[in-house]
Amino acid sequence: MSFSRPPHDEQQDWWRGAVIYQVYPRSFLDTNGDGVGDLQGVIDKLDYIASLNVDAIWLSPFFTSPMKDFGYDVSDYRGVDPMFGTLADFDRLVEAAHARGLKVTIDQVLSHTSDQHAWFQESRQSRDNPRADWYVWADPRPDGAPPTNWQAIFGGSAWQWDTRRCQYYLHNFLVEQPDLNFRNPEVVEAILGEVRFWLERGVDGFRLDAVNFCTHGELKDNPPREEIVEGFIGVRPDNPYGYQLHLYDKTQPENLAFLERLRALLDEYPGTTSVGEVGDDDSLGVMAEYTRGGKRLHMAYSFNLLTDNADPRHLLEPLEEMEARIGDGWPCWALGNHDITRLATRWGAEDDAARLRLYLAFLLTQRGSVCLYQGEELGLTEAELSFEQLVDPAGITFWPSYKGRDGCRTPMPWQADARHGGFSRTAPWLPVPDDHLGLAVDRQEADPDSLLNAYRAFLAFRRRHPALVKGEIRYHPLRDDVMCLERRHRGERLLVALNFAGGPRELGAPRDARALDDAPAMVNGRWQDGTLRLPAYGIAIARYPDAPLGQASWHP
Structure with a gap:
């Protein structure tokens, strides 16, 4: 089945300088009263999104999943999880967004699946079944220890013992997220088939989660890191992941060949695009390598501006380095997302509208495309949650030194005086903080001097000046x-x-x-x-x- 695309697709480089609004569906709007946001909620708020003067939306995962990592553990790449709706709902969302001139990009988690995916369920049964080599399996060391010292981002060894095969499998994230083996051509073909499925349904692009994790290197121990410098999620003093230089477990040269195959597929669908998430010690170099030459990704973004340090010297350094290295490639910048402490809190700008306006202007005057995370336009602060309220596995594992990602994922407050901020008619999956109600959409829409209206005005201004978009x-x-x-x-x-x-x-x-x-x-x-x-x-x-x-x- 093939679906229509917006009529202005003759401008195939729409993504160059585009502003992409990230929707975290679980927390956007609940329309069926189960406390979890859904695709119908996104449809109902498309007029709001369009009013921001953004160019596209990025939907965080809505695929069928056991939700161990809230959708980043996919058990069916082609299915919509029932909590979010149906495939028909997604098709209506795409058509409705296109009718408003909005492009639709979706998350694709390609480096790993859920352990509940049919591929893994078959792979783990034996060493000689048709999908035996679809995941990264390895024998133990002579003493029974894992094959290497590689660490998982969410804590502990990146290897999990499986009693069916009497081997270890690799998981760079949760134990329930086994890594696919991209050295197997059948895996590459299968993954490209899953991507093509969504292209045929009319999506305009993909945000590629942890895209530099798709291939692993030789099964050798990573060397120790001399100094722990916080950056990419997981690189913290409380997490052993940050104690290593990740030479063999990610960002391998073989990944480039896969990215070229992926780009060739996207080129079959004019006007589509890709933006890769890169987390690496040399993220800027990887961004440049992955986007130069027009044969790999269209764009890439890293965690360099998702920092705790808002000093202009600190911010200017990666921007200047990026310009020196990227050549004809194209960066994408963000100051917040679903994995990072809310910007207003992280940069000490709570209740400081002038600073939040400055940070908006800073982001939107850089060369590159931009991702805005839902709620940034309201100035939402990081929610303070108790341990009992946490659902994020990272927060639960590393509490109290790291409180996880729940604080930036709380529901959007739509109405200041409504129960649960108008997000849901029942208790939501995460609470709506009381101090977010005063920042609700209805209250800010009524105030011409609000941060929300400043976002709208500056985004409209940026659109009128090509030098700020593509210059x-x-x-x-x-x-x-x-x-x-x-x-x-x-x-x-x-x-x-x-x-x-x-x-x-x-x-x-x-x-x-x-x-x-x-x-x-x-x-x-x-x-x-x-x-x-x-x-x-x-x-x-x-x-x-x-x-x-x-x-x-x-x-x-």
Whole structure:
């Protein structure tokens, strides 16, 4: 069965500079009263999503799953889990989104399945069945120990003993998430078939979970890490995963061949795209390698901006390095998602609308595409949950040093005065914090000065300026905590200044820089007579006579 795509698909590079709104369906809107969000809830709120002026949605997993990792353990790649609805609901969602000009991208978890998947159920039965080599199996060491010292991100050895085969199987995440063997051509063909199924149903792209985990290397011990530097999820002092340099268990050269096969499949469906999640010690290098040359992924994103450190020097370093390394590749940036502490809490901007506006402008003026996580537009804070309220296996395992991911996954508050914030008519799978009710959609929609309306206005402004969407970029040295950059595209040249300081700043500026008449109110810097004045956490954007980047450039 083949489904229609939006009529503007002749613009096949729509993804380049697109803003993608991440929907975590479990927590978006519950329409059937079971306390869990569903696909009908997404359909009911598509007008809201479209009103944000985003280009696409990214749906976190809704596939059939035992939900050990809340959908990232897939037991049927082609099925919709009953808690979310039916395949017919998904088809209606795609058609409804396309009717509103929204593209639809979906999560694909390709590196591993659930241990309940039919493939694994067959594979574990014997060493000689048709799918015996579809997963990564290995014999124990002579003393019975696991084949290598590899660690799982969620704690403990990455190897699990199976008594049926008297072998270990590899799982980089939960024990219930066995890794597929991408060295087996049959596995690659099967996975590509699962991807094609959704392409035929009209999806516009895929967010590829942990895409650098698809292939493993030689069964050798990883060497120890000299220093534990927090970054990718799992790299923390309380988790042995962070004690190793991951030389053999992920990010292998063989993965490139699979990505090329995947890209060739996507190229059969013009206008479709891919964005890969990369977690690695050299994430920026992997992002560049995976996206350069137009033969692998369209885009990739890493955890480099999903940091606890909002100092502009810390943020500028990966951005400049990315530009130096990516060539003709394309990055995707995010400041929050379903795995990371909410931005407002992580960057210390709770109840600080000026800072949240600054962070929005920072993200949306970079070169690359953007992912926005549901609730960021409301300024939602990290929910404080008790141990008894946790459901995330990572939080339960590592409590209390790490409280898991539940705090950023609590339900969307739609109505301030409604029970459970209007998310559900019954107790939801995670509670709606009381302090989120004051940030509810209905309350912010009624306030022209709200963060929600600032998001809408700035996203609409960005759409009107191709230089901010697809343009080249050049960074200038930081000055007094002000990040200065230029964007240029087809005759439009813009100067951007972002004040990360808690006090006003004054900088030299070109006399012929002109403020943009259509800039929203949050762009509050003042350009006058060769001087730029910025309030605390201020934002300034101006048009400047076009020239090649680096010529007649701005020296603030």
